[in-house]
Amino acid sequence: MIISIIVAISKNQVIGKNNQLIWHLPKDMKFFMDTTMDTVVIMGRKNYESIPIKYRPLKNRTNVIITRNKSYKAKGCTVVNSIGESLKVLNNIENKEVFVIGGGEIYKKFLEKGLIDRMYITHIDEYFDGDTFFPEVNYESWKSSEILVHNKDEVNPHDFKIMVYDKLI
Numbered sequence: 001m002i003i004s005i006i007v008a009i010s011k012n013q014v015i016g017k018n019n020q021l022i023w024h025l026p027k028d029m030k031f032f033m034d035t036t037m038d039t040v041v042i043m044g045r046k047n048y049e050s051i052p053i054k055y056r057p058l059k060n061r062t063n064v065i066i067t068r069n070k071s072y073k074a075k076g077c078t079v080v081n082s083i084g085e086s087l088k089v090l091n092n093i094e095n096k097e098v099f100v101i102g103g104g105e106i107y108k109k110f111l112e113k114g115l116i117d118r119m120y121i122t123h124i125d126e127y128f129d130g131d132t133f134f135p136e137v138n139y140e141s142w143k144s145s146e147i148l149v150h151n152k153d154e155v156n157p158h159d160f161k162i163m164v165y166d167k168l169i
Contacts, residue, residue, distance in 0.1 A: 001095065001096065001097070002117045003100065003110070003115050003117050003118075004097055004100065004116065004120060005111075005118070005121075006032060006035060006036060006101055006120040007101075007119070007120070007121055007134055008021075008023070008032075008122035008124060008160070009122070009134045010128040011124070011127050013135075014127075014128040014132070014134075015103065015104060015130065015134050016050070016102075016131070017130040019049065023124060023128070023158060024157070025122070025124070025157075025160060027150055027155070027156050031120075035099070037061065038060055038061065039061055039062070039097055039098060040061065040095050041058055041064065041099045041100075042066065042098065042099065042106070043063070043064070043100070043102055043103070044067065044105060044106040045065055045069065045072060047101065048065045048077070050103075056076075057075070063077040064077070064079075064080060064089055066081070066082065066086055066106060067081065083106075097118075100116070104132040107135055111135055112135075117167050118165065118167065119142065119164070120163075120164050120165075121162070121163050122163075123161050123163060124160045125161075126158050137165075139165065141167065142165035142168060143166045143167075143168055145165075145166075146161060146162075147162040147164055148162040149161045149162075
């Protein structure tokens with residue numbers, strides 16, 4: 001099984017502000033939806049709560065929420081209290097790829113523990129003011145490939161490129 005991160009980040013590593021996405025990039029959101037469809041998505045509680053109610057839980061995915069709150073419930077989701085517990089849930093699921101979808105602390109912990117095999121990163125060619133950041137990554141430890149380059153247009157107001165990074169062994 002491959003454990004992957006999927007994230008959009010600004011030039012200054014921002015991924016959000018006030019528990020919300022800052023940008024609106026429908027083409028990137030379509031990439032996220034298509035890539036994670038019929039897989040397992042792992043996220044923190046705050047990230048889950050930032051998803052608009054009408055989209056919760058994310059459809060056609062197994063939603064796993066990590067929270068320290070032992071009494072937290074989320075209809076249609078598996079709630080666990082640690083990264084270790086989230087990995088145990090994966091033992092019962094037959095998926096080739098599992099996606100860690102945020103937020104900042106969850107990304108950081110999975111990376112620090114060396115659990116990530118692949119990263120799908122949308123690099124937005126802008127600086128944003130935010131309060132949640134993607135952790136620093138030594139990209140020399142990863143093999144990169146470009147998936148898509150998109151120039152801003154009337155629907156997607158920022159230039160961005162989507163890269164995939166596979167961990168070098």
